[in-house]
Amino acid sequence: MINLKRIFFIALILLASSQVKAQIRQGYDAPDIALPAANGDTIRLSSLKGKVVLLDFWASWCGPCRSSNKELTKLYPKYKEKGFEIFAVSIDAGRNNWLKAIRQDKINWLQVNDPGDWNAKIVAQWGLYGIPTSYLIDKDGKFIAMDLRGKQLEKALKDLLED
Amino acid sequence: MKKLLLILAMALTAFSSNAQFTTATLQATGLTCAMCSNAINKALQKVPFVESVKPDIKNSSFGIVFKKDAEVDIDALKDAVEDAGFSVGSLKLTGNFNEVKIAADQHVKIGNENFHFLNVKSQVLNGEQTIAVVDKGFVTEKQFKKYSSATKMSCVQTGKAASCCVKDGIPASARVYHVTI
Secondary structure, eight states, X not given: OHHHHHHHHHHHHHHHHHHHHTTSSTTSBOOOOEEEOTTSOEEEGGGGTTSEEEEEEEOTTOHHHHHHHHHHHHHHHHHHTTTEEEXXXXXXXXXXXXXXXXXXXXXXXXXXXXOSGGGOHHHHHHTOOBSSEEEEEOTTSBEXXXXXXXXXXXXXXXXXXXX | OHHHHHHHXXXXXXXXXXXXXXXXXXXXXXXXXXXXXXXXXXXXXXXXXXXXXXEETTTTEEEEEEOTTOOOOHHHHHHHXXXXXXXXXXXXXXXXXXXXXXXXTEEEEETTEEEEEOSOOSEEEEEEEEEEEOSBTTBOHHHHHHHHTTOOOXXXXXXXXXXXXXXXXXXXXXXXXXXXX
């Protein structure tokens, strides 16, 4: 019975993931995201066409996301001038926790918030299984890669932005 | 006769509702960040008596709010965490207590469940109180060894009353949760 349940569960996951990945995969257009920044202005992902964008889903309560922020603070200034932008989407339900994390991690890239923790709308829309989850998007707004970090991310940025 | 039954039923309910758990703090452990997984969040939210689940960075744990007046099945929380591929590192239950007398190595019935308090001072619990579950699978192996050494009764190993508390009127097959403050 337990085995049957598990098989059923895995089948469900496969079904769910195949539906999401039909849109979120290499070479496909990234769906637009429009969410408010800290000052209340709505920022659109699609407004960043022409730049190489790292779309980064995170939350203040996610330890690995905070470590990733530290890495990005080193990478961001190196490639910003060359046409790199980070579009970070926090799912923090607590707005103040989000703002505090931005200050603590000294984040100076684009930040928007879809409050609700795991109940945030963006989680269902993008089929997020966990955070951090990130997507690299090219100048035409197409997906290039998922979850690149550290040296792999830097290598991709070098290839895309330095010639 | 009917009236008598009704009174008896009322008396029983009154007696058994001497505490109601309202919230819990659950720390999950595993190979990856537990709070960062939507699977574990979904699993906890699917538990019928759970109202809401919130990640809490301060304690790197989940804050769980129970549905009002719902009966809390503590093992169901552990099962949900384990089904999602993690294990429970700590579970603290908060509730409102009303004249619940506890003492070290003593069994107490709270609500419909049996509790066995370990490493506590004799006291009467009133108002909002928090207890921690220290049964196998609810704490780390190391902590379990520490707490299970606080009693000679066999129920600490199995979580079942067996023969150790028949004199307290607890049936042998009954679940006994081992807890501390």
